[in-house]
Amino acid sequence: MTKKLMKWQRSFSGEVEIDKVHSSGLLTKLGLFTAIMIVMSSMIGSGIFKKIAPMSADLGSGGLVLIAWLIAGVITLIGAATNAEIAGLIAAPGGQYVYFKEMYGKAFAFLYGWSCFSVIQSASIASIGYVFSESVNAIIPLPALSESWESISILGLFNPFENLGVKLLTISAIIFLTVANYLGVVFGGFINNLFTILKVAGILIIIVLGLTISGGSVENVAPVMENPGYEYGTSLGLFGAMFAAMLGAFWAYDGWNNIGYLGGEVINPKRNIPIALFGGVSVVILIYLLINFTYLFVMPVDEIISVSQDRNAIIAVEVMRKFMGNGGALFISVLIMISTFGTTNGSILASSRIYFAMSKDNLFFKSAGNVHDKFKTPCTSLIIQGTWSCLLVLSGTFDQLTDMLIFASFIFYGAGAFGVFVLRRKMKETHRPFKVKGYPWIPGIFVLFCLTLVVVTVIENPRDAGIGLFLVLIGIPFYIFWKSRK
Numbered sequence: 001m002t003k004k005l006m007k008w009q010r011s012f013s014g015e016v017e018i019d020k021v022h023s024s025g026l027l028t029k030l031g032l033f034t035a036i037m038i039v040m041s042s043m044i045g046s047g048i049f050k051k052i053a054p055m056s057a058d059l060g061s062g063g064l065v066l067i068a069w070l071i072a073g074v075i076t077l078i079g080a081a082t083n084a085e086i087a088g089l090i091a092a093p094g095g096q097y098v099y100f101k102e103m104y105g106k107a108f109a110f111l112y113g114w115s116c117f118s119v120i121q122s123a124s125i126a127s128i129g130y131v132f133s134e135s136v137n138a139i140i141p142l143p144a145l146s147e148s149w150e151s152i153s154i155l156g157l158f159n160p161f162e163n164l165g166v167k168l169l170t171i172s173a174i175i176f177l178t179v180a181n182y183l184g185v186v187f188g189g190f191i192n193n194l195f196t197i198l199k200v201a202g203i204l205i206i207i208v209l210g211l212t213i214s215g216g217s218v219e220n221v222a223p224v225m226e227n228p229g230y231e232y233g234t235s236l237g238l239f240g241a242m243f244a245a246m247l248g249a250f251w252a253y254d255g256w257n258n259i260g261y262l263g264g265e266v267i268n269p270k271r272n273i274p275i276a277l278f279g280g281v282s283v284v285i286l287i288y289l290l291i292n293f294t295y296l297f298v299m300p301v302d303e304i305i306s307v308s309q310d311r312n313a314i315i316a317v318e319v320m321r322k323f324m325g326n327g328g329a330l331f332i333s334v335l336i337m338i339s340t341f342g343t344t345n346g347s348i349l350a351s352s353r354i355y356f357a358m359s360k361d362n363l364f365f366k367s368a369g370n371v372h373d374k375f376k377t378p379c380t381s382l383i384i385q386g387t388w389s390c391l392l393v394l395s396g397t398f399d400q401l402t403d404m405l406i407f408a409s410f411i412f413y414g415a416g417a418f419g420v421f422v423l424r425r426k427m428k429e430t431h432r433p434f435k436v437k438g439y440p441w442i443p444g445i446f447v448l449f450c451l452t453l454v455v456v457t458v459i460e461n462p463r464d465a466g467i468g469l470f471l472v473l474i475g476i477p478f479y480i481f482w483k484s485r486k
Contacts, residue, residue, distance in 0.1 A: 008142070012156060012363070020472060022470065025299070026356075026377070027184070027185055027375075027377075028264065028266070029265060030048065030189055031294060032275060032276065034189045035272050035275075036275075036279045036280045038192055038259050038349070039256055039258070039284075040200070040283060040284055041192050041279045042258040042346040042350065043253055043255045043280070044199060044343065045252070045255070046343075047248070047251045048252050048287075048288060048291060048292075048316075049250040049316035049332070050314050050315060050316070051173060051251060052292050052301070052304060053315040054224060054245075054304050055080070056301050056304040058232070058244045058248075059080075059226070059230075059241055059242070060219065060227040060305070061223045061227045061297040062224070062301040063224030064226065064227075064245075065245065066289065066292060066296070068246050069462065070244040070289060070291050071242075073281075073285035074285075075446065076250070076253040076281055077196065077282065077285065077411040078442055079413055079416075080256050080278065081437065081442060082436050082443040082446055083417075084131070084273070084278060084434050085435055086277065086419060086420065087099075087259075087260050087269070088432060089270075089427065089432055090102060091263040091264070091266075091273065092263045092357070093261070093262070093263055093356055093357050094261060094353055094354050095257065095259075095262070095350075096111050096112060096257055096261070097112055097116075097357050098359060098414070099419060100412075102423065103415075103422045104415070104417035104419070104425060104437065106361060106462060106483075107361065108481060109474060110482075111473075111475050113357075113364070115408060115475065116480070117354070118188075118474075119471065120408070121376050121385075121390045122385060122388050122392055123390040124254075125347045126392040127387045128340050128344050129173050129393070130166065130383060131168070131340045132337055132344060133169040133174060134166055135333050135336040135340065137166050141332055143164075143165040144164060144165050149161045150164075150347035160396070163396075163401070167394060167396070171393050173341065173389070174344065174386055174390055176231045177191070177341075177344055177345045178288065178348055179337055179481055181348055181349050181377065182372070182379055183375055185262075188348070188349040189349070191342070191345050192342060192346050194342075195338055196342055196346075197228075198338045199338050202331075202339075203335070204289055206320065206332070207291055207292060207294045209291050211294055214297070214298045215323060216298040218295055218297065219316070220296055220298070220299065221293070221296045221297065221301075222301075237257065239361045240456060240460055243452075243460075244460065247275055247453075247457070247462065250410075254282070255347070256329055257416075258346060258347065259276050259277065259349040259350065261353040262349070262353060263353075270433045270434075270465060271433055272307060298317075298319045298322060298323060299319050299322060304465055306316040314336070315334045316332050317329050328405050339466065351385060351435075352385045355368045355381045355384065355385060355439045356378035356381040359381070362482060363482045365380075365383075369381075374400070404478070405433075405469060407453070407454050407457040407465050408459070409466075410450045410453050410454055411450070411472075412453070414450030414451055417443045417446040417447045418443070418447050420443045421443065424439075
């Protein structure tokens with residue numbers, strides 16, 4: 001029975017029957033279908049159900065909101081195209097960490113890996129898992145402690161007992177998915193594929209119902225361009241508002257480069273990872289434009305802005321409630337549960353490979369480089385990542401931390417794109433299965449955009465940008481420590 005189940009899982013995941021072990025000790029079993037699903041699953045999380053509300057408040061125009069989603073999608077696709085050349089050139093566990101090591105050396109690569117571990121990836125696992133538990137709580141109220149317990153704080157910063165039922169469910173979900181990925185990459189890939197298919201199917205149902213039976217109108221999307229007299233909440237006017245709105249869109253698009261972390265476990269990675277990046281990102285852009293058009297078709301932008309004033313409101317839930325009542329709200333709540341559960345799994349599956357690669361370079365806990373004898377997974381790296389993510393859940397500060405480091409993510413994105421120029425010189429004789437089209441303009445545009453976004457963020461939100469940069473730079477003492485131990 002077990003053998004039949006494994007065979008069915010491999011067939012469902014697009015895997016092959018022959019087991020191949022990568023030089024790192026990890027098992028190479030993920031086919032092209034699973035690679036595409038990982039790209040899509042890592043991107044489609046909670047943002048697509050929530051971000052249109054603050055974006056509408058930033059811009060005051062349905063048309064500009066869609067333009068912001070389109071621009072962010074095109075920029076993301078350009079970044080993916082640039083990253084695809086590097087992924088086709090270097091295929092190893094750790095993805096972007098390994099790329100940076102080749103481009104700029106171990107110190108810069110470590111700062112990237114450290115940022116992923118301390119906040120970027122671990123806090124994403126915690127925050128997306130938390131949204132999953134909040135969705136469960138909306139359907140089945142979870143237990144909570146008394147107000148006196150919830151008010152207990154540590155150093156005046158952390159409230160570990162606040163909303164404890166939601167936090168405990170989040171921790172349970174992280175532990176469950178960590179164990180699933182511990183038991184084999186095929187299980188992690190199977191869970192990823194199943195939940196990605198379910199959430200894409202659910203989103204398509206919303207689009208079809210919204211555009212057919214909702215009683216909405218194309219006129220609700222108006223105004224198509226700038227709303228005359230609308231007051232923007234930035235010192236840079238519409239320009240700053242567009243960047244503020246696109247930050248929300250980029251959060252929803254984020255995660256596209258996770259597939260690179262699995263370079264040692266994807267079959268024929270120098271071919272399949274670039275294809276997965278193009279295919280996965282392109283499909284997600286189309287899905288995002290359609291679902292956001294559907295939101296605006298059903299609910300005028302002024303109404304969406306009004307909903308955005310309630311910080312606990314989820315726009316997708318309110319749109320479905322508007323034309324399908326509480327049944328529609330229940331459906332979308334279940335869909336958010338499925339979506340966030342699948343995205344949490346994808347992040348756990350991919351991110352653990354960063355710390356595995358760092359350990360192999362003696363720049364992280366040595367045990368993080370362990371490979372399980374039977375399951376051929378980075379077992380200790382998974383445990384370390386899961387433990388830290390659970391602690392972030394208890395701290396309750398992960399959303400603040402990720403907000404502070406969004407701009408730092410784009411520093412690394414820009415550095416990764418600039419690395420194409422670096423590697424064209426350092427590895428000019430090396431065969432490239434894929435070359436980015438429009439070189440040097442395409443990677444140059446992406447680098448320029450990342451630089452502009454970082455500068456605008458510093459101007460508009462210097463406090464969070466400064467704290468975010470500080471959180472990246474505190475990795476330097478750890479780098480010195482691990483390097484000295486080597």
